[in-house]
Amino acid sequence: MPHIVGEVMTREVVEARRETSAGNVAQLLYRNRISGLPVVDGDDKVVGVISETDLIRSQSARADQGRARRLRIPPLRRSARRGAALARATTAEDLMSTPAITVHPEQRVADAARMMERHGVERLPVVDEEDRLIGIATRRDLLRVFLRTDEEVSREILDGVVSRTMGLPPHTVFVSVRDGMVTLEGHLERRSDIPLLLRLAYRVDGVVGVINSLTFRVDDARPSDKPSASGNDPA
Incomplete structure (x- = not known):
């Protein structure tokens, strides 16, 4: 907590x-x-x-x-x-x-x-x-709160954020920490999961910054170009 x-x-x-x-x-x-x-x-x-x-x-x-x-x-x-x-x-x-x-x-x-x-x-x-x-x-x-090793911070991000909170499969995300600076690497299914993961990692005590090196398969953040169900042009 x-x-x-x-x-x-x-x-x-x-x-x-x-x-x-x-x-x-x-x-x-x-x-x-x-x-x-x-x-x-x-x-x-x-x-x-x-x-x-x-x-x-x-x-x-x-x-x-x-x-x-x-x-x-x-x-x-x-x-x-x-x-x-x-x-x-x-x-x-x-x-x-x-x-x-x-x-x-x-x-x-x-x-x-x-x-x-x-x-x-x-x-x-x-x-x-x-x-x-x-x-x-x-x-x-x-x-006093930040007297945590990089290994402890990495473990909390992997176990608490990636696995429990995000529910991502093992080895989906790789975490490296140096002097409180976190680097996230890996390949996610959805693009929308990336900003959420970054915010959650940033909130872990001992983290001073997060570097995003994540990629994604599906860009679910892009607006759909499909026409509306009625077939009419949008107003």
Whole structure:
């Protein structure tokens, strides 16, 4: 059964408020040995996320502003505006990245991991149906589920997906897995079975991607060119 975010998330969350000072944010990160935290409003709704990178960029922007003033370097429009904003950052609201990428506890761990990869983030705030913060899912939390060998993933796809769920005969599909990347090869009877098999394989915990090398005998996905039963041309 697929794991869900609520099973692996950390419920004790280190958080900041909009008005939390930049110095206190840095202390929270250092004291708790974490690399980022969510920012919440008065209703505990997540409004942004701050990472160590945001703090570093702010410090760098201040240094660049000071250097530009000393050397009288003319500013570039867009980068200068962003740099000036970071240089003036004094609160969590000034520093945070928005909008925050969040997940719900009932979402699958595999989907959350792929979301992290897609957005290039290390943690995902977990929110309830009213978008209130209830936990945090870090890359480390999600990796606990993905500590599966390629052989285990291959076996689950063959036994659980190909044989039991799809009911395909043995040796119809050949599965190879390398670092979570699955390759499916074989010859199916119907073309319509291929997208279903790909979706089911993709949903197996530990799978990070699926390569389709399947072929088919009957193209049942093509619309029929036969005339209608009445013999009349379609309207």
